Amino acid sequence: MRDYLAGVFAMLGPGEQRYASASAWAGLEAEIGIAFPEDYKAVVDAYAPIQINGHLFLSHPATERWNLGKEIRDTSRTWAALDWDRERWLEPEENIRAVLGLEEVRFGTKDGLIPITSTDRGELIFLAPLPDRSGQRICAVKHDGSWFEYRMSFSEWLYRYLVGEDMVGPNSSAFYPGPVLLELLPMSTYDRPAPRYGPDRGM
Numbered sequence: 001m002r003d004y005l006a007g008v009f010a011m012l013g014p015g016e017q018r019y020a021s022a023s024a025w026a027g028l029e030a031e032i033g034i035a036f037p038e039d040y041k042a043v044v045d046a047y048a049p050i051q052i053n054g055h056l057f058l059s060h061p062a063t064e065r066w067n068l069g070k071e072i073r074d075t076s077r078t079w080a081a082l083d084w085d086r087e088r089w090l091e092p093e094e095n096i097r098a099v100l101g102l103e104e105v106r107f108g109t110k111d112g113l114i115p116i117t118s119t120d121r122g123e124l125i126f127l128a129p130l131p132d133r134s135g136q137r138i139c140a141v142k143h144d145g146s147w148f149e150y151r152m153s154f155s156e157w158l159y160r161y162l163v164g165e166d167m168v169g170p171n172s173s174a175f176y177p178g179p180v181l182l183e184l185l186p187m188s189t190y191d192r193p194a195p196r197y198g199p200d201r202g203m
Helices: 004-012 022-032 038-047 068-080 096-100 154-162
Strands: 050-052 056-058 114-119 124-129 136-141 147-150 181-184
Touching (some): 068 114, 096 147
Antiparallel strands (some): 050 181
16 A cells, blocks of 8 residues: 655655644644544644645644634634525535535534645645544535545645646646645745755656
């Protein structure tokens, strides 16, 4: 079985662990009532806050700027306020209940969808329990409101995203050949971190 987390680290290169904090994760997990996947925490601790390959954002629970907890709360509040009882007006792929097998639509709760990353293309990636509660899955929504489910770990989803697979529905690939571009997000008004690249991927 492929070690997708190792594959992600191999593509991104050594992480700086700038803000790694077990207590920050513990506080956020207690607030929401879930345990975030270990591979997700490992990637976030190693690199975040960061933008990867010009599109994908990762925030961190231990920082004031780009704070993961705040983003989860704000994004969940916005999505929870939408009218989710309008299925009869939706295209099939926009019907979140049908696509994801949900009885109730919730955001930011242990039994709902938790936003964990996003892109500058209007895509949002959520962590959610499987319908039978036997584990977790990745759920994604495109800018047009279409929902998609990926029954895999975060590290597998990220690995496949970075190698150019469609990971937010059909025709969603954001592949760039060559090393992965890593851009640390500015932590103050005057911060201008220099972009860097991961190792050669032979791609």
